[in-house]
Amino acid sequence: MPESQQPAPVLEGAAKAKLDRDFEQLYRDHLRDVYSYSYYRVGNHHDAEDLTEQAFLQAYRHFERAQRESHGRPLRPWLIRIAHNLASNFHRDRARKPQSTLEHIDPIAAPHGTERIVEGREELKQVMSSMQDLPDDRREALIMRFALGMDNREIARALGRTDGATKVLIHRAIKQLEERMDGGGS
Amino acid sequence: MTEPTTNDVESLLRTALRPIDPPESLPGRVEETLSAVTEAAAEELSAWAEELSDSELASLRDPRNWLRPAAAVAAGSVAGGALLVIEMRRRRRPSGLRNLSDEVRSKLS
Numbered sequence: 001m002p003e004s005q006q007p008a009p010v011l012e013g014a015a016k017a018k019l020d021r022d023f024e025q026l027y028r029d030h031l032r033d034v035y036s037y038s039y040y041r042v043g044n045h046h047d048a049e050d051l052t053e054q055a056f057l058q059a060y061r062h063f064e065r066a067q068r069e070s071h072g073r074p075l076r077p078w079l080i081r082i083a084h085n086l087a088s089n090f091h092r093d094r095a096r097k098p099q100s101t102l103e104h105i106d107p108i109a110a111p112h113g114t115e116r117i118v119e120g121r122e123e124l125k126q127v128m129s130s131m132q133d134l135p136d137d138r139r140e141a142l143i144m145r146f147a148l149g150m151d152n153r154e155i156a157r158a159l160g161r162t163d164g165a166t167k168v169l170i171h172r173a174i175k176q177l178e179e180r181m182d183g184g185g186s
Numbered sequence: 187m188t189e190p191t192t193n194d195v196e197s198l199l200r201t202a203l204r205p206i207d208p209p210e211s212l213p214g215r216v217e218e219t220l221s222a223v224t225e226a227a228a229e230e231l232s233a234w235a236e237e238l239s240d241s242e243l244a245s246l247r248d249p250r251n252w253l254r255p256a257a258a259v260a261a262g263s264v265a266g267g268a269l270l271v272i273e274m275r276r277r278r279r280p281s282g283l284r285n286l287s288d289e290v291r292s293k294l295s
């Protein structure tokens with residue numbers, strides 16, 4: 001076969017290698033994000049591990065297209081959206097509502113292998129318990145904001161909303177939490 | 187008792203919703219699974235490509251001959267499906283993931 005006809009497979013191989021390197025970087029950068037989000041959605045480490053693994057498998061299958069269509073934008077919202085959808089499926093498949101998970105999370109015991117002195121344990125439990133009363137979308141937005149440190153734009157992309165709607169969503173979530181913790185909300 | 191302010195609540199949320207470090211075993215588990223998937227897919231496509239002559243490659247431009255590539259794609263889907271089956275079994279068998287690569291290959295063979 002003439003040499004002029006051979007570069008295509010080489011380029012394909014190089015492109016594939018680059019794609020794999022890029023995915024590996026995405027994985028290393030955001031493993032903790034995906035795991036944290038999954039954990040706060042399902043409320044236990046065992047299922048969070050399963051969801052995290054599934055999220056990265058799905059991400060790998062669609063990574064080339066996601067990268068092509070991202071136009072250079074960060075892929076974390078896309079990754080979190082995958083975890084978000086998997087968590088929703090998890091709750092749907094088990095015919096139980098996500099409201100039953102957060103209140104059982106011990107905010108002190110949650111991290112692996114770390115011992116921290118945390119003041120205001122009761123307040124922390126209260127805020128976690130109050131989050132149970134929030135609508136799903138508000139609770140999910142708060143997890144993205146505070147557990148993952150995502151900004152409004154990232155959260156908007158992950159939830160498929162506009163930036164403005166996301167800003168309002170988070171503002172209302174925090175206000176509702178204030179009311180709940182003050183005992184005024186019902 | 188004073189009412190919590192927005193700053194108080196945000197501060198509490200930052201503390202309560204700390205990022206959670208994954209267990210030490212998880213990175214290895216995910217990497218092993220991804221490796222198994224990519225190796226299985228690569229072996230499948232490699233074996234398929236080696237069997238093709240130039241004329242066969244040319245004939246693949248005809249959509250009527252696309253059945254085989256479609257089968258290769260389907261094999262990739264089987265790999266994904268196999269992983270899900272294995273994952274379900276793993277829940278009942280704690281040590282199952284250690285042999286994940288071999289199990290995926292056996293599913294494909």
